[in-house]
Amino acid sequence: MDELTQMKCEVCRVGAAKVTEAEAILYQKQVPNWIIMERDNIKRLERVYKFKDFVAALSFTQKVGRLAEDEGHHPAILTEWGSVGVAWWTHKIHGLHRNDFIMAAKTDEIYKDFEGSKPR
């Protein structure tokens, strides 16, 4: 299984294949801190990141936003004092695509830069 962090998102197309159960299990090994939640009949990858304050949470949010723009694939983000909730799914297919696992892995990479900004 190739490293998700080395992959690029493909252009989201209507009708693109959702990940299979088997693929999801394989991909999840690379993003173990993420859970698959089903909301409004749509499966999404979700994770909540913790920070020491709002400034750090906002800075992380900005970086995730830049990543989304660079990849052309966008998350739902809830930015609060001390935490940022991120959800990835593919709107066009109303579910999970490999792109979402790539972006979850790349979002974890961004969080690595916030070692000093995590709560004690």
Ligand SMILES: C[C@H](O)[C@H](O)[C@H]1CNC2=NC(N)=NC(=O)C2=N1
């Ligand atoms: C035109 C634009 O590229 C598309 O609408 C992209 C934008 N970002 C996207 N992000 C996500 N998560 N799913 C999509 O289907 C999607 N489509």
